[in-house]
Amino acid sequence: MKQTNPHLKLNVDRIKLYEKFTYKQRDLSGSKKRDNDEENSxxxxxxxxxxxxxxxxxxxxxxxxxxxxxxxxxxxxxxxxxxxxxxxxxxxxxxxxxxxxxxxxxxxxxxxxxxxxxxxxxxxxxxxxxxxxxxxxxxxxxxxxxxxxxxxxxxxxxxxxxxxxxxSSNDMINLDLSKPLSHIKLELIDYPIPVHTPNIIYDSLVQYFEQRQIIQELNPTTQTVEIQLISREDLLEVVDNFDIVQNVISGLATIISPSTYQQPERSYGFEIEPANENLPIVGIIDTGISNTTPLRSILINDDHLNVTGVSSFIDNANHGTGVAGLAALGRDPYLTGYRGKFSADARLLSIKILDGGHGGISDNDVLKLLKEAKLKYPQLKIYTLTICYSQNKKDDEEISRYAYELDKFAHENDCLIFICTSNNNHASSVNTDYDHLYFNQHHCNLSVPSESMNNITIGAAAECFRDGTFLGISPSKEYPTLYSRKYHVDFRRYFKKGKINNRIFKPDVIEAGGDYELIETKYLKFIDKGPSASVQVISSDPTESFCYSIGTSFSAPLAANIAAKILKKYPNLRSQTIKALIVNAASLSNIGHPIPDDMLNRIAGHGLVDPDKTVYSDNNSATIIIEDSIEPEIIQTYPIKFPEYLIKDDLKKQNQLVRITATLCFSFEPVLHNQLSYCPIFMAFSVFRNKDIDDIKEDYENSILRARWTQDGYYKTNPKANSNTHKISFTIGVKELKDESNTFKIAVLCKLGSQLIPGQIEKYKLGHNFSLVVKIEEQLPEKRLTGKLYQGLVSENDIEVLDTVDLDNELNLDLEV
Structure with a gap:
């Protein structure tokens, strides 16, 4: 078994250097000023x-x-x-x-x-x-x-x-008026400067609702009115007469439907160790968690986080229970077929927002429950959200007000919500095999609120944890499934090739969700859920123990379990560090033909996650964490020195000796109604040669990367949109190490976006937290790996081994006593 080591953390306060950054004639990527950045002519x-x-x-x-x-x-x-x-x-x-x-x-x-x-x-x-x-x-x-x-x-x-x-009224209405109009949301026009007009119109609208006894509630943060039920005639009268409505949408949401393909089991066949009080908590925003399953031993006894009127410990939809099991136990039970005794990675908190397979979702209610949960359980950092809007997002549509609320919550509370892309159930009705071109269809776009930027969006990989031949329709288990949804924005429609920010896409990663199978009968050939490529999950149905299905609703909690494992071992990390660790350890290496590169990130993100690499380092591979903050117009550098043996020992390799994979993540207070500047903070990083900070500022050729920074912040009049998740990977050899005395410098740069409404800029002129994860690994054949890298990095740098908590051993000691 491979030796596992804790991750490392750089002592930034003792080693970082920082200075004011000034832009010269050359831009951040090393080229001269672009002609297409001139003012509009x-x-x-x-x-x-x-x-x-x-x-x-x-x-x-x-x-x-x-x-x-x-x-x-x-x-x-x-x-x-x-x-x-x-x-x-x-x-x-x-x-x-x-x-x-x-x-x-x-x-x-x-x-x-x-x-x-x-x-x-x-x-x-x-x-x-x-x-x-x-x-x-x-x-x-x-x-x-x-x-x-x-x-x-x-x-x-x-x-x-x-x-x-x-x-016009037709522009405002974005839902099917022929269906019952329950759980409707009126998105009001939000004026950027104080004026009396919208208040006067809104007061009149409230009187209208009161006279017709229409139950409604205003969310003042997003200026959204949620209506439980309204007639078609009243809705049309509202949009025709009250000039404050910008958009009318449905709040209906759906979940996946588990299916039973085998003889029901009367006994679960496994147990879960009683929960240790120090285990991380995962909030399951779902349909409840049944307390008649083995999960009861790790279920927090709190029935108050609930808007349905039905107990949080009853799961009539048979959904939240399966999600909770995956979040708490992860992949481990599949190694033994859910047999034996398991130690959970987290305690479970049921946050019930729906009691059936579909229904209306109140954004206000969800946010109230999230805030209440965080207030009652301050240590709560990880949530799962696998109930999304039924309707997919339109092409290039701006970020929804629901996602905006979740982004604000995550930023203000240092939390991370694992949101699934939702399922595209239409995929099985129009495909007969794996056709990557199908993702070009607009109905393959992700659903609200999975476009959230401060949180982490999870798509589905075909993996189903079955031994033997893979029987799904995807080329292999690492591929994104047809039912997983893609990023809805195609920047090529708005920017020239050189101005596209390739760092912006969703999902962030993909995780196992099961796959469609090819089903053949005497007369038909089609794809659908089946018994051989689906995922086994815990059932809340008292007549069975497990159910089998496929869906991104399984992928999100499996990814959340990795976050729970991280917090279980390193309880003091920031939520954005957790996100960076997961993204940094994901891989696209096994995903290739037939999916082209220009489509890959939009459907697979950074690739399939690797739980082991996310949580552990080893003797030949070390993950270094940098947690710091940076003010606008500042550049900060962090030196990392590589061990001497890399150039002194005869390793029988000169080029591509060491691989560096680095990921930057940060959260931000979003800007509503401004699609370009929704993320108002520009932050970028790069790896430079062993030069003084002044040389790095003035001479961009000192970067060892072809791209000088992870994103280009030069444009001012016509800027790119900003990304808050950046990942790079490259190799270095003996020559580069010798030339720079075994030392390279990571530089981080921050500035404010140039396209903010007057009055918005001042509140962003402060320090902004960021998390940077750097993985360094030997690129040698397995038999020639030295086992020296981890300890060498610890010895050569101002670095500390992360404090860890071994809750499993602690729990075993308690039980023995």
């Missing part, structure tokens, strides 16, 4: 005839849409104020620092929401007279180029506009 639209025709159509459509909206209004409601909202599509990103005030003060348009990475802006018409000035400029432009008008002057700012339209 007239040259973007050379064909003014086509542009004039587009403006003419937009003006006519706007006028017609306004007339129709005014006619639909019910004057008897006596709504005290009305506002028009204009959606303007620009040729490229709307530069907020430059144009926000121009459009507000000159044209009477207040920007309230930025989508399509800020190339589309929703404006409130705050001043109708000033807005008429803009419309007049557009009309002048149309007459000049279509009607040979005599006037030759017009405001050049209008050339940046592509087209525009009124926000």
């Amino acid at each position: 007239d040259e973007a639209v050379p064909n003014y005839i086509n542009k004039a025709e587009t403006f003419s159509y937009s003006l006519s459509s706007l006028s017609s849409a306004q007339t129709l909206r005014y006619e639909k209004r019910n004057q008897n409601l006596q709504v005290p104020r009305h506002v028009d909202y204009i959606k303007i599509h620009f040729h490229s990103q709307f530069n907020i620092p430059k144009y926000f005030n121009i459009y507000y003060h000159n044209y009477g348009l207040l920007a309230v929401s930025f989508t399509r990475f800020n190339s589309t802006v929703l404006f409130a018409v705050a001043d109708t007279f000033k807005f008429s000035v803009l419309l007049n400029q557009l009309e002048i432009f149309v007459k000049l180029h279509l009607d040979n008008g005599r006037t030759k002057t017009f405001d050049p700012n209008i050339l940046f506009i592509d087209k525009f339209e009124l926000l």
